[in-house]
Amino acid sequence: MINKLRTAWRHFKHMYRLPDRFERFELIVNTAHMSPVDRHVTMHLATSHHAVYAISYAHWRTKRINKILELYGPEWFLGKRVLELGSGLSDIGAFFADLGASVLCLEGRNDTAQIARLKHRNVCNFNVEVFDLEEDFTTFGKFDMIIHFGLLYHIPDVEKHLARCFSMANEVVLETVVCDSSDPMRIELVQERKDVIEEAMHGTGSRPSAAFVERIAKENGFRPQMVTTSDLNVGNQFVYDWISRDDGDLGGWRKRRFWKISAS
Incomplete structure (x- = not known):
């Protein structure tokens, strides 16, 4: 036994x-x-527990890239100068560089920027710089387009930040969490964890209303076109076609809006 x-x-x-x-x-x-560098990047992506490395984020990036292609077409990017703000792993910027654009990605966190550089080191006309986007980034010059995804709600001074964007490009593709309000002056500051790489660099973020974002765009001579199609949604995690109740809800990470914003 x-x-x-x-x-x-x-x-x-x-x-x-x-x-x-x-x-x-x-x-x-x-x-x-794999090369030693590719093996290192693969292992880093596979073993990190940060949300930016999750499959849901990859799915989300794919949907937003598809929407830009739908709005502009792939040929539009050939020879264009593109700036991606708050680029994280810079997959979106690298995609449009591969289509023929000259792309600069600005990312606030050094560790993330380093992995992005290694991951996309063979992409031509592509660069990643570490930069605090609460500071003045207009010194990087003029661009044909700014891609501005998942950043605005981590910035406390939204009005000044957006004014900088509108002074640098004729096209801004923007998506952000918003508070549910039709008030064009409504913006709420929120505390975030600065030790989490997906949250505010300095611990204070914001939830502007969609009307707030559109007011700033119009005051700077731009036409905002909101896109609320369900093909942007990622399950119930990131939602763009939600119906406003005008109740001031801060949206969590879920209630998002997407715009194509063009110079008038």
Whole structure:
């Protein structure tokens, strides 16, 4: 009886270790032909627990890229100068550089920018700079388009920040969390965790109303065109076609708006 129990235990331990061994085997096979840099980037992306590395974020990036392509077409980007603000891993900027644009990505966090540089090191006409986007970034010059995704609600002085954007480009593609209000003066400051790479660099973010964003655009000579199609949604996590109740709700991370904003 004791021998049978020992045999069963040995089989159990072997089965318990098998998934780990299989994962290691898969890892070796899947990364065997990668360069050392690509292997490092792949391992970093696979083992990080930050939300920016999650599959939901990759899905979200794909949907927003598709919407830009729908609005402008891929040919529009050939020879254009594009600025991506708050670029994170800079996948979006790298995509449009691969279409023929000259792209500069500004990212506030050095660690994320470093991985972005390594990941996209072979993309032509593409650069990633570390820059605090609560500061004046107009010194980087003029661009044909600014891509402004997932950043505005991490900025406390939204009015000054947007004015800088509108002084630098004739096209701004913008998406942000908003508070549910039709008041063009409504903006709420919120506390965020500056130790979390997806949140405000200095711990204070904001929730402007959609009307607030559109007012600033118009005051700077731009025409905002809101896009509320369901094809931008990522499940119930990021939603663009929600119906306003004008109740002041701060939106969490869920209630978002998307605009194509063009110079008048």
